[in-house]
Amino acid sequence: MSWLGGDDEVDAFDEFDESRIRTRPNPKANRPRTKRRPAHEDAETGRVLGVDRGRYSVLLGEGTADERTVTAARARELRRTAIVTGDQARVVGDLSGGEGTLARIVGLAERTSLLRRSADDTDQVERVIVANADQMLIVVAAADPEPRTRLVDRYLVAALDAGMRPLLVVTKTDLADPAEFLAHFDGLDLTVFTSARGHMPLEQIGHALTGHATVFVGHSGVGKSTLVNALVPDAHRATGHVNEVTGRGRHTSSSTVSLRYRDADGSGWVIDTPGVRSFGLGHVDPSSILAAYTELAEIAEDCPRGCTHLPDAVDCALNEAAANGTLGNTGRARLESLQRLLTTFGV
Numbered sequence: 001m002s003w004l005g006g007d008d009e010v011d012a013f014d015e016f017d018e019s020r021i022r023t024r025p026n027p028k029a030n031r032p033r034t035k036r037r038p039a040h041e042d043a044e045t046g047r048v049l050g051v052d053r054g055r056y057s058v059l060l061g062e063g064t065a066d067e068r069t070v071t072a073a074r075a076r077e078l079r080r081t082a083i084v085t086g087d088q089a090r091v092v093g094d095l096s097g098g099e100g101t102l103a104r105i106v107g108l109a110e111r112t113s114l115l116r117r118s119a120d121d122t123d124q125v126e127r128v129i130v131a132n133a134d135q136m137l138i139v140v141a142a143a144d145p146e147p148r149t150r151l152v153d154r155y156l157v158a159a160l161d162a163g164m165r166p167l168l169v170v171t172k173t174d175l176a177d178p179a180e181f182l183a184h185f186d187g188l189d190l191t192v193f194t195s196a197r198g199h200m201p202l203e204q205i206g207h208a209l210t211g212h213a214t215v216f217v218g219h220s221g222v223g224k225s226t227l228v229n230a231l232v233p234d235a236h237r238a239t240g241h242v243n244e245v246t247g248r249g250r251h252t253s254s255s256t257v258s259l260r261y262r263d264a265d266g267s268g269w270v271i272d273t274p275g276v277r278s279f280g281l282g283h284v285d286p287s288s289i290l291a292a293y294t295e296l297a298e299i300a301e302d303c304p305r306g307c308t309h310l311p312d313a314v315d316c317a318l319n320e321a322a323a324n325g326t327l328g329n330t331g332r333a334r335l336e337s338l339q340r341l342l343t344t345f346g347v
Helices: 006-014 151-160 179-185 204-211 226-231 286-291 295-299 317-323 328-345
Strands: 044-052 055-060 068-074 088-093 103-108 114-118 128-129 133-142 165-173 191-194 213-218 257-263 266-272
Touching: 044 133, 055 088, 068 088, 068 317, 114 151, 128 133, 133 151, 151 165, 151 179, 151 286, 151 328, 165 226, 165 295, 191 204, 204 226, 204 257, 213 226, 286 295, 286 328, 295 317, 295 328, 317 328
Parallel strands: 068 103, 133 165, 133 213, 165 191, 213 266
Antiparallel strands: 044 055, 044 088, 044 257, 055 068, 088 103, 114 128, 257 266
C-alpha cells in the first residue's frame, strides 16, 4: 500500500476519519443515566406522621421552636422501599411547610423496630405497618363483640417478634366480667387496664404512654378509636358501632397515623391503626417468641436441636423442668403462656 498519493492514499486515511462514524441520536435530549446519587447533605430528618395517596406528612424540628409539618413525596430511588408511619425520613426540597409546598423523601434512618403482618400464616410476604414503636397497646372488648383470645395471642406474638412491650386494655367491662378471658394470659408480662362506660382510666393509660411510641391495635368495634379520641382530644378519629346481626364492628380508621399525646408528665406518640379481623404470622421467627421469655430461653439452651418446646416435645428441657418442679408455679404459668403462643403461631 502506498502512502504517497493516488487512491491508496485516500483509502488509508479513511480508516482513521472519525467524521464518518454514525451515532444514534438521543430523541429525549437528556443526559445518560448514572448510578451516582447526590449525597443530600442539606437533608433534614423528621418523623413520618402518616401517608395519604402517595403524600407523606413529615414532622421536622420535633420538640423545638422550629417544629413544622411538611408534605413530601418519595424520591425515585425509594420507589421499592416501604415508607411507613413512624419512620425517620431524610427530607430535601421546600421544607418551609407552607401551603402548596412539596418536599422529597430521599432516605430513611435505620429502624429500631418494625411491626409487620402477613395476609395469612402461609404468606411469607410481610406488610410493614409501623416503624420505631416500642410499645403495642391491644384493645379488646369484654363483650359486644366477644373477645377473641386467639387474635390477642397473635398480636402478642407480633409484639414480641418486633421487640415491643405489650399492653392490654379491656373495654366494656360493664357488659361482662373479663376475669375468665384475662386468665388466659396468666404468666405473661402484660400490663392490663380495664375500662367501662363512664369509667375510662385515661390517667393510668396515659402514664404508660408518656415517653414512648405506642401502636394501638384491635378488632373493629372494640372502642379503640373512642379511646384514642379520649387520650388525644384533637385526633377526631371516626368511631363506629357493632352490627347486631353479625356481631362485627365496622371499620372506621382507614389509615395509620401518629398522634402526639401530652399530659403533665410529658408527651408520647399514639399510633392508631385500622381495625383488623386477622393477623397473619407467616413472617415471624418462632425463636423471637422464646427470646421474650428470658428465664425460659436460658433453660431451653439445653433442648435438642429443632425442639418445638410444646407439651408433647421429646427431651424438651422446659417440659422436664416443669415436671420436676424446677420452674415453680410462676415458671409453669409462664411456660404455659409460651406454649400457647407457639401453638397459635403453628410451630
